[in-house]
Amino acid sequence: MTSRVFLVALAAALHGDRLRLDHRYPMTMIAAARPHLTVATAAAAVALAPVRRARPTATLLGLIAGAAVPGLLRRARRRPMAAASVDDLTILASNVLHGRADTSALATLIERARPDFVALSEAGWDFRDKLMPLIDGMGYRAWVSIQPGEVDGAGVVLLAGPRAGDIDVKSGPELYFRHLRATGGVLGRRSLIAAHTAPPDTVAGVRLWRSDVGHLARWAHGPVAPIIAGDFNATADHACLQELVGPCRSAADGTGQGLVATFPASLPRWAGIHIDHVFVPAATAVTRYEIVDVAGSDHRAILTKIRLPAA
Structure with missing residues (x-):
């Protein structure tokens, strides 16, 4: 029995x-x-x-x-990637551990990769103010989802590089941690959402997490499929995350890195779990996908290059 x-x-x-x-x-x-x-x-x-x-x-x-x-x-499974193009968008997504990640290391990564968009979870005004002087002269603008004085762990920061163009960025209250949504510029009618969902590590947390991922799924099924980047606190094995698939897909698909751990960074890459994601419209061509260690954070970052379909 x-x-x-x-x-x-x-x-x-x-x-x-x-x-x-x-x-x-x-x-x-x-x-x-x-x-x-x-x-x-x-x-x-x-x-x-x-x-x-x-x-x-x-x-x-x-x-x-x-x-x-x-x-x-x-x-x-790894499939051949599409050939890179100068028109590809570069996106970096990283959880910076309540604003405690090494800003110098992150600035070096940004200088090397020159991402068009950077989505930072667990970042607020304090982290933004420490990071921006280190990337001064690169043409980056920054938006913060929370009010000044709130703790970094409750916020999300979005950086946009010069190629992003004239974008409009708004903070939204639908998720447990306020998110940022960018439209316009190089995105056109498409949205880029920097998101961080509640951790499902308690009974109450699971309720919040289900609501958060439900919002992500609804946004994915909107008239124009968005890009969603950040710490989802969910793996591809969670049914609620699978509900994004169809109009969107993980940028990790076909790269051979869908099982490489992004958390916790203290464990080997085969031993942790993949909970940080960049979801892109289904017809997007991915020309680069890299999981990067960031000093001072308990998460690894995702650096990806994509070629969007027409909106």
Whole structure:
């Protein structure tokens, strides 16, 4: 009886998105570890297979793990990237750990990559004021989602480079952490949304997180698919994040880096989880995708180059 309960619980953990269980705490946390659980389950099946009495259990473990493998392979699959063009947009997304990331290191990255847009989660006026003098002369403008005096961890900062053009940026209250939405300029009718969702690490947090990701999904299904960049606190294994797919897709798709961890940066890249994303319109060509360590942050940054379809 105990083994049956364990197998049922394991199946629920590995396939919570299909069973619509991963939107409740603590399944939200377990679903994020799906790649690691899949590997562990497959290893257990292989270890038990030579033991005659354990072969039925090994078979069930193999079936449970095997059903999860195709989704993992899709994220690990690498396809040839489109050729780069001078018209490509470069986007950098980074969580800066309550404004404690190393501004000098981030400024060096910005100087090297010259992104057209930079979406910074957990950043406010204090972080903005420390960063901007370090990139003075590069032509960047900055917007902050929160009011002066509020803590950096509650905010989002958006930087736009000279190629972004005459953009309009507004702060919105729909998410738990206020977001920023840019339109116009090089974006045209399309929006670029710098977002940070609530962490689903408590029962109350899961409710906020579900609401936040629900807003992202609704925006993705708008008349013109947006770009959404930031810390989503969700992996591709969460059913609610999958609801963005269709009009949008992750820029990581086809790069072979969909399973590379962006959090926590203290762990090896194979050991963490991929919760920072840049979602782009489905027909977008991705010409570069890189996961970058940023000193002082517990997240790795995403640096991507994209060629947008016509809006």
